Amino acid sequence: MINPNPSNAMRFRSKIVMTAAFSVLFAAVAGNFFKISVLNNKKYQNMANDQHFGSVSISAHRGSIYDSKGVALAKSATVYKIFIDPKSFKEDLDTLDKLIKKRALDIANGTYTPALDENGVDKKQLPASIDEFKTEAVNFLAIKLGITAEEVLQAIEQDSQYIVLQEQVEKPIADEIDDFFNEYGFVSVRNEEDTKRYYPQKDLAASVIGFTTGNISYGIESSYNEYLSGVDGRTISAVDSNGNALPYKYSKTYEAKEGDDVYLTIDREIQYILEKNLQKMVQDHKVKNRACAILMDPKTGAVYGMATYPSFDLNEPFKVSDQTIFEKIFAEKNITEPTGKDFKDYTPEARERMWKNKCITETYEPGSVYKVITSSAAIEENVIDIEHDSFYCEGYKKITGHIANIECWKRAPGHGMQSFQEALTNSCNPAFMDIGMKLGDEKFCYYFDAFGFREPTGIDLPAEVSGNNKTLEEMELVDLAVSSFGQCETITPMEMITACCASINGGYLLQPYVVDKVVDSDGNVVLKNERTVRRQVISEDTSAKMRNALYQVVTGNGAGNVNIKGYAIGGKSGTSQRLSETSRYESIKEKENDAIQEYGASYVCFTPADDPELILFVMADMPDKENDGYYGSKCAVPTARDILTEVLPYLGKSPEYNEQELKNLDIKVPLLKGASIDDAIKTLDGMGVRYEKIGNGIEVVDQSPMTGKSIAKDGCVYLYTEKVNYADTLVMVPYLYGCSPSVANQIINGSGLNYTSKGASIEREGATVNSQSIQEGKMVPRGTTIELEFMVNEISD
Template sequence: MKNWRFYTFVFFIGLIFLVVIFRLFTLQILKHSFYKTLAANQHQSFQTIYPSRGEIFMKDEHTNSDSPFLLFPVAINKDFWTVYAVPKEIENKEETVEKLSPLLGVEEETLKERIEKTDDPYEPLKNKVDEDTVNGIKEFNLEGIHFESENWRYFPASELACHVIGFVGFDGDKKVGRYGIEGYYQEELAGKPGFVEAKKDSLGQLISVGDRILAQPEEGVDLVLTIDPNVQFFVEGKLKETIERLEAPSGTIIVMEVKTGAIKAMASWPTFNPNKYNEVKNINLFLNPAIYEAYEPGSIFKPITMAAALDKEVIEPNTTYEDKGFTEVAGRIIKNALDRAEGIQTMTQVLEKSLNSGAIFAEQRMEKDDFKKYIQRFGFGQKTGIDLSGEEKGNVSNLDTKGDVEYATISFGQGIAVTSIQLIAAFSAIANDGILMKPYVVEKIIYKNGEEEITKPKEIRRVISSETASRLSAMMVSVVKNGYSKKAAVPGYLIAGKTGTAQIPDFEKGGYTEETIHTFGEFFPALNPQFSVLIKVDKPKGINFASESIAPLARQIAEYILNYYEIPPTQ
């Protein structure tokens, strides 16, 4: 009996010993890495090192300094202050509110609500406060009011080129670029974060010595735009004047280098202040109408029809037809504007007088597949690939119907939707010896190590022959010299241009409304084109045709650019 008890005791002692051995094996061998990491985490902290966001500049090509150009900052990083309260530290709340309200520009009631939260140790009152305001508040020596420095995106030119630049907003608690350049180049501007390993003391506080950088942050790149601030400022001012004069709700102007595709100005109205983007009630205001908004172009599309017919050699500039004021197509009567009947007319006169019947005549001399091919080769129905976020491709689906009526109306810009960037790229292709270029707005990327990456102009394709481009350019010069676009003429220079007055479709009832869109496209000097301009004004009042409403504006812009870039007269 005694032996039994002894052996039982030895068995349990051995079992306990085995359990202990197994537990030690598990902790020290099997889970060694886990507990090592757990212990390390009590004394280590891995901190993210955020890179500086790259900045954005325009290139001022006309400066009084010795340098060939001056960089004009449009999006930079700037230190601001967050003003916050610790409510339980504030004894005289009424005095605090009374002194803070006018300085912060915050309603007294709002401030009262915030500083009454006595159980809140941190109550933000306003962020992005400038240093002068902070210094003014500090002079009052208010108890419970504190300040915290933070780096924010700042746009020193405010609304200038706002649709091109975009802004920096939030995705959760992360700052990210939205719209325009800020959105398109988000990854390049933001850079890549790094990581640092820091030590903690026994209380969990970071120790400043002994930090070890595990991954260096990669700073964001700087961008230099093709846009000239002087041209942009002039164009924006003229657009605003025109919008107010015509009581129009919106409009767009683009200036492009025809041989490169570089955008020198891109302005739209209404604008917004990217420093105060959170105050904008309608987020559609952030969309860039120049690349996003598709519309029926109207008669400004007629040079595209003529380009196709000339290139297919089914017409010549002096080819004639009889204009009866209307054309019957598949049992439908399609009329000229104001029901005009001009009699025998040449193709050049069709553009000069903007005759719908003449555009139909040219279209009907081509095979439908050929007409469709040229429209697509000019880039309509496709994105141009401009380096801005939010571009749309328009709508050319009516080309797929093969319908006689649809093709007839497309010949003069109805039943097809295009964007302003597509139109100016197409006009620039005519000016550029028939070669379509890719539009772009970033001229140079500057890396933090000093290396630079220059954007090379990109040729998309040859659309029409050199001879066709030359003939069509001459026809468009005649439009400005002899046609309805005379008010766009600039003394001493040959200007090629075409107006468009397009009815706006009624998508609810069908057909068209009485409201219109006025456009004007031009390039100059016509014999050696350097710049193209596209003007669009939505729903103008008091003037029925673009030849009266915006042709004079086209002249003003051409005069400014010719003078600014010191282009000598050609006549």
């Protein structure tokens, strides 16, 4: 049937099409509205806020870093950020210009009445012209802020409402700038409170504390930045319909939240003792590649001191003050005559090396200290009988499949037949190659991993690296042999000391830490670090055997270990070829060349030997080879001894003398001045101390040595009963180097002096004076005490 009215049908279809089109359009608009108002609400709200508000960040006051006793190591001081609002500055200039012109007109008309001060000077002086003021203001800001006048002019001409002229401006200068512009009612030049980081102890513990500047941060400043940094505040300012910020006075400031304070396990005094003695070692032995030391609690993993020397000033972290870093770089690059351009080109690399914490970011061959680990593994696996097994050394060992013999540090005829204890005390390489073979490559690799040498220790410091050695699949017979005495593997000092902790603390591998706690601004502890056991590596029984064995190493070889009267100490030295440092040479012959060969000298020791509370590691990387001074026993051991000699009394660790030590105990001189001569003599007789009376008086008017000084048991105290001329009491210090204890004693007594001893026991055969505390030829008062260091002049690994 034909539709009688075709136009109606067309209109109907048009309505349907239009309705559908509008429906689709509406759905799209509605969907987009939902997306904007609901799904992306935050994004578009921020965009809207950006059109209505401008904001400026306010740095939070960074938390402080303290040592274990609360001594500040890093603090933030209040400084100021000086900024200018160029648009508002122009408005301020216009306002001032109108004031200047109005005053000039008032003066011309005679209608201006000045407000004079007591000196007759107008209190409300104005510049002669706006141009003169602008020039004066630009020069004033340039001088006060240490920038150029051109920089100030460029800032003034910017089309902006916020330009920073200078940051970290001290308060006196910020106040001067405020006063200058407030005098004329300017609101366009202002300051914001900011913070400046400074380090009161300068270079102390620099590689541990680290620093923060811009996007660069190291050490604690980096690893605990989340706590230290706090939350920045913000100043919000309104903008007009054209997007221009309204004057800065129309703003709201949201204060910053202060950062938390960090308290270290490190003690400033202990840290100073470490660094002071490392400095002496580096200078005495001309160490080329820095030195380091770690003192920690072997039961908990808490670090009492961690030092790298040379260090750097945290307040001037970009200044490379240690030239040996450049010398090391130039040696690696084969630059024999460096130019000024070379120093400039390699300064960034020198800085990076200087900033590194050697204890955790650099690896080295451990040498004979690793024999502690080989011994622990072999005892744990029962592959050796430490009471009955014996090991023969003829000065070298031939390894099947290896071209050359592997030598002992004591070349032919070697150590001969030895027990396990003798092999450990002698630090015999062939004996430990035998022990390594008994252990086998599979077990050796297992314990290398178990003691944590192939993984970071987890210490709470950034940029820690891990050690390396051949895997089980890669290890050949010769690799196992040299790894057994610490010459194939490379590890970090921190890995070495934590592994030694596990050997002596019952077998527990701990996670070391340098931060004790984090405290917020209200005094609440928000983080507390405690003992963390990673795993148990060896048994309590094996650990006890290792403690005793290492104690016997010290008592059996006092010349090559730390011996301090009154303290039971266990320890092991190490001397390693730094083959990883000669990796740029291609052939084995080149790498073994004595001319280019470098060494690492190290020592680890602990006390008390039966129940260790302290463990110390000292390492000198590439000491001078002259006179065999690169051996651990000659380089690292004296430094470790001097460190413990100071640290133990500081920590209140009282000495407990054995019978032999009591016989040779030094005597502290009592207070005798002011006493009658008879009473003084009676006191000294009761102590068994020799004396010499000078003068015919009845009262002691002076004494030498002074009260509290120590003298050897057969020393002499000089009692003055009459006033004497000081010059008449002076005697010359003799030359004592190389003297035996008996000869030194005879010379000193004959010179009217006293002495005390350190180092090797004076009862030990072959002991001679290695150093004296007062230089020969110096004139000193009669009775003065000289400290003599005795050593047995034999090489010990």
